[in-house]
Amino acid sequence: MDTIIKMFEHLDWANLRILESLKTTGEQNSAAKRLLSHTLLAEEVWFNRIKGLDHNPHGIWTELSLTECSNLMEKNKQGFSNLLMGLSEIKAEDLIVYKNSTGKEFSTSVKDILIHVALHGQYHRGQINRYLREEGFEPVHVDKPIGHYFTVSMEKCPVGPPILILRKSQIPLTPFRFNHFLGNNVVSS
Known part of the structure; x- marks a missing residue:
């Protein structure tokens, strides 16, 4: 359900x-x-x-x-x-x-x-x-992925390497956006 x-x-x-x-x-x-x-x-x-x-x-x-x-x-x-x-x-x-x-x-x-x-x-x-x-009007975006939306950022950590932060957002985080953010360092399973 x-x-x-x-x-x-x-x-x-x-x-x-x-x-x-x-x-x-x-x-x-x-x-x-x-x-x-x-x-x-x-x-x-x-x-x-x-x-x-x-x-x-x-x-x-x-x-x-x-x-x-x-x-x-x-x-x-x-x-x-x-x-x-x-x-x-x-x-x-x-x-x-x-x-x-x-x-x-x-x-x-x-x-x-x-x-x-x-x-x-x-x-x-x-x-x-x-x-x-x-009729010359902009179509309405109604292809909303089901699930949560997140933004991705890298933040400095007081100790150690930067960390990846996911925050709720109004913008969908698709696998493409996530992989694009991380660059070529993505390992697929």
Whole structure:
């Protein structure tokens, strides 16, 4: 479940970055806004399916205002956060029976639904970035590595050789950045 929780932390972070970007472009990019609306409405539909609540699959392509997107984003974040906090590995394997928009019945595990929701959003955020680029706007960086961010520095030690210091940061420390910092003295295992 830890990986799925991290996927939803990323989903929340990335959705917010996209929303903030669309606020700066105004109402100019309707296709991007429609995709963000769809992503958020789909999250809501899947959450409602998991909880056994009614949902309206025919409205999944409704274009919301940016204020409505923001409100739904917060609602989805709270709903999934509460769901994930109380979800055990065993409960994650429970099957959810639901009907799609054409009325066809399916049965899918909670875990598989959660993975689908996270990946569905990432797919559409990529499309949103394509639309932003086509309209002359800077795409939004939503490829955040899962894990902690660190900065690297060498500091003098009162006694002995300098030591390598890792500090939490807002910048991801990728293997490339770490190896680049250390130069050619890196030994791979």
